[in-house]
Amino acid sequence: MLKLTRSRRTARICTAVLALSLTLPASVFASEPPAALSRSTALSTFQAPIINYEAPASVSLPALTTGPQDAKEVESFLDALFAKADVKAKAGAIAVNIVRDGKVLASKGYGVTDTESNTPVDHEQTAFRIASVSKVFTAAAIMQLVDQGKISLQDNIEKYLDGYKVQSTFDKPVTIEMLLTHTTGFEVRDPSGDNFLFDPSQTPTALKDAIFANFPPVVREPGTSYMYDNFASELQGYIVQQVSGEKFSEYVEKHIFKPLGMDSSSFSMTDKLAERLATAYDPAGNAIPVYRLSPSDLPEGSMISTAGDMARFMNAFLTGGKAPTGEVILSPAALKGMSTYHSSIHSQWPDTTYGFEAPFVPGKTNGQHVVVKGGDILGFSSLVWLLPDQKTGVFITYNTNQNLRDDLYTAFMDHYYSGKKDTFGEADYKPQAASELAKFEGLYADLRSETILSSIALSAEGILTIENGLTGQHKLTQVDDLLFVDDTGAPLAFQANAQGNITYLKYANPVSYAAKMPASEGFPDIPSDHPYAKPIHNLQSLGLLTDDSSKPFEPLKSVTRGEFIHALAVELSLPPSTNPAAFSDIEDSPYKGDIQGALELGVITGTNKGTFEPDRSISREESAVIIARILQLSGHQASESKVKLAPGTAQWAESAVKTVIDMKLHGPEVTVKNGVTDFNSKAAMNKQELAALMFALLLPSS
Structure with a gap:
């Protein structure tokens, strides 16, 4: 195997x-959904969204090239965009605002807070989870402490970890600045289903306990690579707590929200905000229950706010960092740090500021300096983008996980800043x-x-x-x-x-x-011109194969049903189950957990005798059915196939085999002659064919 x-x-x-x-x-x-929800609702959590920037149908308003200025015109622009049927269909509750030079040009709500009461969205009253936009405020808290001289950007983070030593083989510390720019070199640590609390009786984990129970090792040289890093933001919040002596959520409340008059914002789900929270819906239109997070004040993504409050923050940020009372929230140096890119793979393609990122698809800034922060969490999406040189900011939040923000970003930038298009390189x-x-x-x-x-x-x-x-x-x-x-x-x-x-x-x-x-070491029986060399060598390069490279790979050796399930479980991280075996013949199988887990996910069904036959060679058509179920589980919708199959495929497997062929999830063993495709369905799958399938799952079209 x-x-x-x-x-x-x-x-x-x-x-x-x-x-x-x-x-x-x-x-x-x-993220893993709660048991009561469909897997189709397992959506991104605390993650920077990837924006497709597909422009909506053009808004029939005169183009301006100097930015938004007139409040009535801005309101007309928003009304025209959100009146479009294709845009309205993407969310039932929307709040948006546009600010410039200390003024709120527009702050509006569209739709209703829920489909039962049909209460109109109020930009000041209706609350939304803003997900990773929370990271902006966590970074701002760090920058306040830098302003006060209590933290240095070049400090080794271990200074604030109560003696904890970061696991690293590199002779280079992780610094506060690296946390802000997501260049720590940490192994990936992301929130999971355990961070969602749907049962009111559950007790959230303390921030400190969550940090040290999940502290990642450093696996890349610190400061040399960019990787969006939820844990880095979580650790920023803990360091704020350590240095200030105040609970993280209370610190932000006291030193940012209160001075700015952001009375409807919190990192914790209060009873009052829960009552005002827009109802989120899954793709089937079912209301997603109100949930809490664990820790309750999660620095990377638990913030709840309103469009009105976000307008207050944007205006303060864009006009010198001062609260309405005159109190300085962020110094000029802090504002510059949060508005300037400090990590870039190329000067024309920046990565991060301290708290913001570059627009997710470059070439859509129309010659402007733009910093953005977006976020997704189960049932909610948000995006804030600022043009510091223009003292202009836009915020949108809504109760679905669709690309509505893309429509607004594209329409806004093309309508107000259409004078210049971005280019790359030197002419x-x-x-x-x-x-x-x-x-x-x-x-x-x-x-x-x-x-x-x-x-x-x-x-x-x-x-x-x-x-x-x-x-x-x-x-x-x-x-x-x-x-x-x-x-x-x-x-x-x-x-x-x-x-x-x-x-x-x-x-x-x-x-x-x-x-x-690194280049593959190869196998004695897999030369570079072997028809399956590419998938086998690449899987080895990725560390997905641990076969001894000094010994033959045996590409024609058949794969058992248990081995097949194990291979997919490893590649796709399908979780092994610790529950008692449902099949009578897998108790002694080394793949018992993987097989039971696959059963619980609905990937396999077993025989009508209550067995799985883990040691029997898996046929190619059986493998196709399992792959088709995994595709369906992931949300893939198969289109009507035009494949004409050669005789020999069982009727129960025909649809799955056609899906696998359409998606090219196979190697050169699949042949086409006179328009008829031979999948060799009854044959046992061998190791080289499994390698081709596995690599095709990783790199479609290869």
Whole structure:
């Protein structure tokens, strides 16, 4: 069988499978839903959203090039946009505001707070979970302490950890600044289903306990790579608590919310805010119960607020950091730190400020300096973006997890700042020779989700191409030494170390770099021209195979049913079950937990005799049915297939086999002759075929 190793570095639950059906992921972290909710409601949590920037139908208003100025015109712009049927369909409760130079040009609510009472959304009264927009306020709290001289950006974080020593093999500390720029090198730590409390009797975990129960090791050299980092923001909140001597939520309440008059904002779910919270709905239209979070004041994403309160913060931020009383909330230095990019893979493609990020798809700033922060949590999405040079800010929040914010961002930027389009590279740049471009070739794995892959190859004609699990295959054109654009105009930037070796790239996932993986050691019986060399060698490079490289791989050896389930469980992080075995014949199987877990997920059903037959070779059609169920579990909707199958596939497997063929989840063993596809359905799956399937799940279209 394929010997596989589990990795703790990513939460991979169905991420690879989701990549097959999404152009761009909402996030690379999926939270586990409560038992009462469908898995289709397992949405991104505390994660920076990836914005597709698909413009809505044009708004028939005169174009302005100097930014929003007239309140009536701004209100007309918003009303026209949110009156569109395709936009209205994306959320039932929306609150939005636009500010400029200390004035609120528009602050409005659209829709109703819930479908039962039909109470209109009030921009001052209706509360929303703003998810990762919370991180802006956590960073602001850190910057206040920096202003006061109680913290230095260059401090080793261990100074504030009560003697705890960070696990690291690097002779370089993690600093406060690295927490702010998400360049810590930490192993991924994200909130999970355990952070959602639907039962009022459950007691939230204390912030300190949560921090030290889940403290990640440093797995990359600190300061050298960007990876959106929930734990870094959580740790910022704990450090605020340590330094100030005040509970984190109370500190923010006292030193930010109260001075600014943000009376409807809190990091904890108070009874009053719960009463005013807009009702969120799952994709089926069912109300999502009100939930609390654990810890109750989670620095990376538990904040609840209103559009009115966010307008107060944006205006203070954009006009000198002062509260209405004249109290300085943030110094000029702090404001500059939060408005200036400090991490960039390329000067034309920045990563983060202290608290904000670059727009998620570059090339949509229309020549303006823009900083953004977005967030998703179960049932709610938000986005804030600021144009500091224009003293202008926009905030939107709503009660679904759709791309409504994309519509507003695109319409706003094109309507008010349409005078200049972004470009990449130098106009007269001369691309390097093929011998120089060869250094970019290789396999790259996303730091947040290693199942999001990019494969860079150099063609015989000297052209670089990329295969990416999210965007497919594209040609690359070099526009600077380490900067390329693909054939759709999207940028791809590389990073090199001091020795000139390529270490990272940034492409389809704007909130994380992808690391260049080491070359495969190979196997004696898998030469480079073997028809299955690519998937086998790449899986080995990714660390998903632990077969001894000095021994034959035995590519034609058949795979048992138990081995197949184990392979998928490892690759997709399908959780093993600790429940008693439901099948009578898996008690002694080394894959008992994986098989039981697959049963509980609905991936397998077993035989009509109550057995699973884990040691029997799995047929190719059986494997297809299991893959089709996983795809369905991930939310993939199969379209009507035009595949004509050769005789030999059982009727119960035909639909699944066609789905696997349509999605190219196979290797060269599948052949087509005279328009008829032979899947060889009754044959036992072997190791090389399983390797092809596994790699295709990671890198669709390969």
